[in-house]
Each structure stands twice: as structure tokens, then as C-alpha cells.
Amino acid sequence: MSRRVIVTGGASGIGARIAERFAELGDKVAICDANPDAVAAFAKSHPTISAEIANVAQADAMDVFLSAIEEEWGGVDVVFANAGTGGPAARIEDISPDDWRDCLAVNLDGAFLTCRWAARVMRAQGSGLIVLTSSTSGQWGHPHRSPYATAKWGILGLMKTLAMELGPAGVRVNAICPGAVEGERMERMLANQSRASGRDPDTIRAAYAEGTSLRTWVTADDIADAGIWLASPGASKVTGQALTIDGHTETNSA
Template sequence: MTAPDRPAIPADRPAFPGDRVAGRTAVVTGAGNGLGRAITLALVARGARVVAVGRNRERLDAVAADADGLAGGVRVAAADVSDPASVAALTGDLADETVEILVNNAGIPGPVAALVDIAPDEWDEVFATNVRGIYLMCRAFLPGMVERGAGDVINLASVSGKRPLTRRTPYTASKMAVIGLTTTLAYEVGPAGVSVNCLSPGPVQGPRMTRNFTLEAERTGKTYAEAEEAFVSRAALHRMLTAEEVAAAVVAMLHMPGLCAADIDLSAGMVAR
């Protein structure tokens, strides 16, 4: 993929436009629940047209219903980002869309076990969604951005990719891979005017963390409250994030036109290294 000459900014247009969301089309993966749902609703509320992508059509339809009446609009597209054929079909279905923003949020937590007890299929499943999914989606939608000389890609990683997280090696390894993918890809397409960045959230309130605390309590003999406290006590704000805070960070990153090849920690002050 050859980067074209960067188009000149017209004299009557400011170099740093105030709104970099309204009127643009964004694809958000893993949009059916959790962070993907929150990111979709935040972008729509600010006037973006969002293509909500996920494996569960019913959940995607529910998100679209929640977005009804907001400034932008939602188009639902069922796809499995880990499957090349499914992503190719998605690309064909969206041939009529000019995708200007790609938010690669889809991910799975994977097993909670010692590395020696993790089966190769379990390891591969985590990397197929968390890393290959980003590769396939970027491979599908970056050419159009490069050709137009503009675009934004935000990949969701995790602070867990940068510090020890016991019994979670597939997840943490996959998230560090996302960071490496992001920074290298940014240098490939940056000269064409496409910004690629990474957002690394800390623990977010929701079913996933409830599951983790439950398993940790069972493993250690602690109460659920003790397992949760041991975790959140590492954060300066002494709490977890909300999905809405992560979504707000995505919107903020899109309004930072000089941001490229960055990995931003959003962790309520949890030490990442």
C-alpha cells in the first residue's frame, strides 16, 4: 500500500478543525455490549454515523435502538472480526460507506489459569480476536483512508498488557501485541495522513471484572469484597473506570489531530509499569 502525497489544507479551512467527529462515519467493533456499546453511543451523540459491528445481531439492534434520537445514526453489521471471510463480506456490505474512523474494540478475556494449564486452542482463540481481528479490520479499511489522505484508527489495548496479571498470559500477551501493532502501523500510514493510536484502559466496571473477582476469591479463599479491594487499591483514584469514561477518552483522542503512534493509559491512576 503506497502512501499518496498528503493533500494541502485549503486556505479557507482551519488546520485544526474544532469538531472531528460530527458528520464522519465510524466503524466500531465489539459494539454489542460493554465498551463497544458505550463508544458507539458516545460517537453517535456527537453526530457521527456509526457502523456497529459484532457477532450478535440482537445485541447490535438493541444498541441501535438506544441510539435512536441522538445526533448521528447507527447501521448494524453482523461480522466476526477474527474470520477473514466474514471481514471480507463486511467490507463488501459497506462498499457504500466512506469509513473515516475505525475503532477496534472487539476482544475476549480468555482463560484464567496458569500458562501450563492453558490449551493451545484457548491461546489461539484469544489472539484470533484480540490481534488478528485488528489486523483484518485494518487491512480491510485502511486502503480507503490512505487513498483519501485522511483517517483515524483507535485500537483498544489494556494496561494489563504492560504489567503482571497473574494467570492471564494469553490476554496480557495479546494486548501488548496490540500496542506493537499500533505503533508500527502508525509509521506505515502516517505519511498518508492517517493517524493510528492506542487506548489502554484499566479495569472497567462490568460483568468481566465481576467474573474476575469471583474467580480470584475462589482461588485465594478471600471474599469477593477483599478480592475487589486488593485490585482497586492499586489505583490512585481507588476505583475502576466506567465504560462511559473510556468512550469519552475515544472521543477526546479523535479531537487531538497531532496524536499519532500514541498509547494512552486510562486507568484511574493504576500504575501500568
């Protein structure tokens, strides 16, 4: 039976791969993203997936996007609250209040707005799965990335609480905590972190891999695999869990 799947931040990176993989399984998929160019490119290459422009940090924009989905589909089975931003890379004394708030707004407020809607819809239908994207930075902390780490820790608190609130209604809530994921976003982050720390980007890149037991980065497909498993019957009793996909971080030496 075809599932109804929503992915926020779905026009590129992890979100795009999650959307693609569920669509390949025959599921009905809708994504939103704040980047108009990315949405246009995604829509052109994925004609069977609904793609809309919406900034997850803006309540009005999310209301429009999610209300349209609810009206068309009548409900939803799987929601990935995936949208996020890396935020500034700097020592905390060099981070402006506006940059701090912007990072938390996209990562944490965006998750709240998405989950707020999903909770209402799923509670009413008595079933559903919410998956939030956190990070190993939300488990270890991350020097020069305090707004990002703070938001990702907050996402785990939100996930744990919603699992408790929604479990009696038959709704599961989990989080995926990716490590260093190959792709354009991490390349931008490496450049920002290099400027903040004065270290060479290649040195930082190597440190991420060396800080894991498997000595590796992970891919968007690795994260999508975890999402597909969480949505499968094999994970029907899994809720309130932070599933870390990172090659096992031994130390956050990056």
C-alpha cells in the same frame, strides 16, 4: 461535518458506549459484534446506528461487513478496533492450546483484520484515525491471564508500527489502555479470576482499585471520552500513543 465511524465489538460494554457517544454527536456510526442477541438488542435500542453480526476473528465475516460499509459510505473517518475477549483465567500450565489461540484470535487477529482494511481505505483517501483497544494488562502483564496480556501487548506493537506506516499518508493510529472498567464483562472476569486464584471476588475487586493512584475503577464513559478526544481537532498531532485510562496503575496487585 458528520464523521463516518466504525466500532468493532460494539454491541455492549466499552464499544457500545463509544458508538452511542459518537452517534449523539451526529456522526454516522456502524458496529459489529459476534453476539447475535447483543446485536439484536443494540439495533432495537439504537435505530440510527447500523448493527451487524460479525466475528472479528473470521476473515470472511469481516470482509462482508467492511465491504458493505465501504460500498455504502465510500470511505471511513474513524475506526475503533475494539473487539476483544478476556480469555481463560488460569496458570499457564493449565491453559489449553485451543483456549490460547482463541483468545489471541479475537484480540489480536481481529485487530489485524480491522486495521488491514482501514489502512487501505484511509491511505487511499489521505486521512483517518484508527484507535485500538489494548489494556493495562498490555503494559504490566497479568498473572493467570497470560493469553489476554500477550494479545494486548501485541496490540501496542501493531499500533506503533501502523502509526509509522500510515503517518506519511495523513492517518493517525493510537491505542487506549483501559484499567478495570465497571460492567458485566469485568464481573465475569472477577469470577473467573477468583476460581483460578482461590481468592474472593470482592478481595480482587478491591485490589484493582487499591492498585491505582486514584483508588478507583473507570467507566465506559471514561474510555469513550478518550476516544472522542482522539477524534477531535485537539488531537490532530497525536499518533503512535498508548493513552492509559485507569486512575494510574501503581501495581497490578489483582
